[in-house]
Amino acid sequence: MSVTTAAPVATAVPVPRSGGTAEALLPTAVPVQLVTEAGTAATPPPGYVAPPDATLREAYRRMVVGRRFDQQATTLTRQGRLAVYPSSRGQEACQVAGVLSLQEQDWLFPTYRDSMALVARGVDPVEVLTLLRGDWHCGYDPTTVRVAPVCTPLATQLLHATGMADATRRKGEDGVVMAFVGDGGTSEGDFHEALNFAAVFHAPVVFFVQNNKYAISVPLAKQSAAPTLAHKGVGYGIRSEQVDGNDLVAVLAVLTAAVAHARSGRGPFLVEAHTYRMEGHTNADDPDRYRDGDEVRRWSAADPVDRLRTYLRGKGVLTEQDVETVQAEAEALAADLRARIDVEALLDPLELFAHVYADPTPQLLEQRGQLQTELQDTED
Amino acid sequence: MSVTTAAPVATAVPVPRSGGTAEALLPTAVPVQLVTEAGTAATPPPGYVAPPDATLREAYRRMVVGRRFDQQATTLTRQGRLAVYPSSRGQEACQVAGVLSLQEQDWLFPTYRDSMALVARGVDPVEVLTLLRGDWHCGYDPTTVRVAPVCTPLATQLLHATGMADATRRKGEDGVVMAFVGDGGTSEGDFHEALNFAAVFHAPVVFFVQNNKYAISVPLAKQSAAPTLAHKGVGYGIRSEQVDGNDLVAVLAVLTAAVAHARSGRGPFLVEAHTYRMEGHTNADDPDRYRDGDEVRRWSAADPVDRLRTYLRGKGVLTEQDVETVQAEAEALAADLRARIDVEALLDPLELFAHVYADPTPQLLEQRGQLQTELQDTED
Amino acid sequence: MATVTMAQALNAALRDTLREDDRTLVFGEDVGRLGGVFRITDGLTDEFGEERCFDTPLAESGLVGLGVGLAMGGFRPVVEIQFDAFAYPAFEQIASHVAKMRNRTRGRVALPMVIRIPYGGGIGGVEHHSDSSEAYYAHTPGLKVVTPATVEDAYWLLRDAVRDPDPVVFLEPKKLYWSKQEADLGHRGVPALGTAVVRRPGHDATLLAYGPSVPVALEAAREAAQAGIDLEVVDLRTLVPFDDETVTRSVRRTGRCVVVQEAQGFAGVGAEIAARVQERCFHSLSAPVLRVAGFDIPYPPPRLEHAYLPGVDRVLDAVHRLQYDDVPDTIHLARGAA
């Protein structure tokens, strides 16, 4: 299905006001937690229920696979096979929950940090890495997987997500849009404009802030003086929540509720997940310059994959055998990735002129001709 | 004193965190009011006290003078003597309180809507109108009156105000910056970035939103779905308040507290005043296209000048004689304005090249020469 | 045939598009009930409802970014920016997304959207209301850049722009909004977006102009004719893609060329045109390609804009300097500029 050729009819969907008092919009005082760091069940705040075990098992599977993918990508940078890779190790719960809360018709708007989410959504891992291998700016077809191209200019994607959600609403469809952004990205003007537009147009979009405590080297304390980033929602009339971002069960519960809220026509939702970027900003970063090992070690203890495994094992819904099966699947994906990424993509420099416009302009045809001659000269 | 040649020493002023719980940052549930629409004393919410009578009498004087100035400017547009004029009739309480809450060393960052505030601050009325007469982009010397050039690109001035406030803090001076913005302006990304920077740098700046219910033709309901605009503060960790913008006593009380908060090193403050734009957006606007007369009539009943007069008369601190004296002063200002604005400013087109850079570039000297020759030809 | 203003023609183009194509959405600041500050969207909300023509919150990056998402979702957004300088907050969305989406996605995601920008001066606007910003867009690959100079072109170019598969920055010369023409908008006399047109044939030199400068060039040609100089006037209409063929054909024939633009000259579109023309017509040129442009200064306050705007005299001055007699290499200097 090609989204761009669809011919929606703009129907007069009424735009109800968000209404609601300020109190009803604010997040809970402490982040929602359903599973403790020790992997035992926590008392959920009212309104939240743990997702079904089958879903949690599936979440575990995708987290393990995601982590293995991430690790493999990092290794590939060391071998010079990727230009750069921004790892999201430590954020598995957020990335997988973000995807599992969606249905097929929904859209995901990711950042460069969200490779694990792309893999979880079913994007071919090789195509996830097209950008980072330097082959092209986007490797997959956004319209088939309903994942927008990975966005680098921070927070700009939130407006696209809002527009896409608004398109859904206007067409009378029941799709929801999930938009990812980092803690640093919340400082950009586009964050503000997107939340405001979404609230005013009552667009079915969930803004999901993965607060991993750093924007490259800049710690949260230098980024914002707000009580939490989730407290930004009330200023737009947007219902907001904060959640323990390393607790898959909690993130999935909160996001599922947020998506349901949006899908049922109650407007946008803002969720902040407290998590941590375990690696440097990218493989090229040198995090020792700005944070100490103790902090990283403290967060290791809160590892989201370990926590979910302990929880599911404790609950008796994940066997040792299951764990091994999942790990084997992850290894298989990594092996497949290694094999396929080694095959150099055949890149035709002349393709550079193919997608600037629907049809190349006369000027581009001239320039294309010039490059073609140069390339022939080189071959000769 | 030329601000640009000052040589401040950047001292290591500590930047304390805003801290404070979310609740402490939120505005009161209903706008602060100290005087009812009927002009009688209202019960002030805890923490607010009415300013001294002498100050209120002075406020009354400036409001009457401001309104007369505003009316005169509107008349001048009808006579074709101004290119355009955005009236702020109905917003006298906000504009005068905004200025009265400041000290001489403080700075004001106004928008095109704030001519009355400029007059109240002591800017020569003719120089206030330089921009609107089309003579030059700014008529006064910002460094002597400590009023930034009137800003048209919406919300951009909030960042300059934040920078100026931060400069004050860095120099260890005790100045405060008052930054005006409209309800529409709060939707711009720069609003967001300014509040966030101010909070993070703990800059002594008061953001003062004159919510006059319209951005040209766009009503507040299409601008924001927030409970109030003052609810935006908490998302930055900024203490916020909302106030009846047609109650001079309340606006002055709230802004005085906000300025004191900033001056004492407790960081920025956000105030939303609920008021109304009685005239069209500018003289060129046609408000009948988008709002009905009933609404305007309802707001007439809440007139800020009438209300303050009734209150002060009732309190016995403003005599009939005082009222007449103030009115006479206002008429004198209007007469003086009429006389002086009739004197066409001598504008030298060659000045166009004088201020682009400190010294004109060789290219500008060439172009200046060209224009000079053209002008001589015309004279010949 | 009726007398139509450019503003009316643009309004009709939007109306007809909204009628014909359900996917079209018109939005921006004050475009709803008010009909836009220049009334280009007058009556559209009445006819098509709030869902098809609507006001947005006041944020330009926001409304362009919303357009990107709506276009991805299958709509054809026509975004109005209120004035030229107020497009700058949207520059990142325009340069990094609108212009690049098709290319980034290897052709999989197109963004057929139009960004309408009233531009240029001559209407007595205060600062930030009279910028000529075409070069910023023309220099950004992936955008098409269009600017009409006549009433009929305004109608058809805007219709073409909305139908175009690529994003179009549609620059409307403010001072021509109230220009009138006897026009039959029902009949398509105008070829597609992407072509220049010879507005006045001539032999002695070519004036290349676009948007607000076209009437100036035509008036200069009329005056020059009285002095016995026969000028050809080409209205470029589309800056990107550029119609080299029409331009080159004209200049090779006349051998002399002046480019007229209202924007400040340095690194403007006129520079590109002069550079291309001399590249392509060098051996046909009897004189350098001269430029008449705004000075390299911020747009002046209303009472001084007359001194800034390139008018007939400045164009004729350049025409007279086209080396009918040979004065080597000082020709570029306008009189007085030495």
Place this chain on the structure above:
Amino acid sequence: MATVTMAQALNAALRDTLREDDRTLVFGEDVGRLGGVFRITDGLTDEFGEERCFDTPLAESGLVGLGVGLAMGGFRPVVEIQFDAFAYPAFEQIASHVAKMRNRTRGRVALPMVIRIPYGGGIGGVEHHSDSSEAYYAHTPGLKVVTPATVEDAYWLLRDAVRDPDPVVFLEPKKLYWSKQEADLGHRGVPALGTAVVRRPGHDATLLAYGPSVPVALEAAREAAQAGIDLEVVDLRTLVPFDDETVTRSVRRTGRCVVVQEAQGFAGVGAEIAARVQERCFHSLSAPVLRVAGFDIPYPPPRLEHAYLPGVDRVLDAVHRLQYDDVPDTIHLARGAA
């Protein structure tokens, strides 16, 4: 004399400025503890403290706008933008305020501030990390636009920029950050901002280049010399104000000229240069002024940037087309472009 990289020279310039002038503040994203993603501010927070060199929240309009206010308050801000394309969110602040404040206030409020922008490609960066954005700034009156090509120039031009009474957009060619030179930064060999310099004298044609293209031009000249063509290479260094004198002197003498820039060609700075040169040197020219520029496409992905970047071969191709034999008016076409 020591071997110094351009990155080190820029770092030294900031350090020396912070030492000499209390009013200087250095800020931006990650410029504090990290020392900037290119380490240009390495060690400055350590030496001068958080109050003189500091990280801001992540918002480019914010940090430029903060700079405007700080400059109004008497400081001399040196703002770092992390990569070229990330200056676009600040475009309104730059175009409507930074560039115009002095003029708006009739000279009463100056904004002596520097906006440092790493620009251009050639470092294998993913999208949005390799734009050449100089034309956007050069076309905006009120800004000075500077770009060094050598280590010593980097040092002195940055020092000049901070001292300058006007706002300066200081464009740092990313791919030259690690270029090395034996340099004595203590000794000022370089004249002030605003001047071009002849890097290599020659007789047959002039190559005009700036920033990342200067080494390309020099290499092309070396290769051409082996083929018996003697090229002069001018490093423009400052795009605004433009050094017409040095350029015109060179081209009038050589009679042939190629402008080399990395940015996409259409309406780029190279267009301005070509336009000015033919205006000023028409009668001395034996061939049109040719341009070698990036293609008019979004900057390519890393694995294709070699095909995009104007290299020595493309420059030499243009040089060979400079009509040593006379082939009227097809000369503008690069081989293959017909």
